[in-house]
Amino acid sequence: MDDNQAEIxxxxxxxxxxxxxxxxxxxxxxxxxxxxxxxxxGRLETYLVEIKDGSKPPSRRALxxxxxKFHAEFQCYIVESEKCVIDLLGIYEP
Numbered sequence: 001m002d003d004n005q006a007e008i009x010x011x012x013x014x015x016x017x018x019x020x021x022x023x024x025x026x027x028x029x030x031x032x033x034x035x036x037x038x039x040x041x042g043r044l045e046t047y048l049v050e051i052k053d054g055s056k057p058p059s060r061r062a063l064x065x066x067x068x069k070f071h072a073e074f075q076c077y078i079v080e081s082e083k084c085v086i087d088l089l090g091i092y093e094p
Contacts, residue, residue: 002051004081005031011085012036023051028070036089047077047088054080 001023009032012019017036022029032049050071052061061080063071070076077088 002031002053004053004055005051007082008032008051008079008085011082012089015085015089015091017089026066028064028066028068030067030070030076038090048074049088050076050078052078052080054084 005021005023009019009021012032012034015036016039017034019035020033021031022033023031030048031051032047034047034049035044036047037044050063050067054061077084079085079088
């Protein structure tokens with residue numbers, strides 16, 4: 001588990017998303033499955049989310065070979081910070 005995972009999960013949930021922790025699945029599976037209904041568009045979106053700790057050097061944030069293979073097969077999103085969560089969900093502050 002990445003050091004920032006609890007914080008990222010909490011933010012997704014605070015913003016109204018449903019989150020399932022899939023980090024123990026292995027085989028390159030992403031850390032989270034996130035489902036969010038955009039209140040403006042009404043559309044339900046599902047995201048496969050890989051968490052990386054943005055405070056660590058790039059070498060410590062690299063995908064494993066299993067993750068690279070998984071990301072090649074499925075559309076996945078890398079989240080490193082609260083800003084990444086906001087951007088992924090398309091939430092814009094006025």
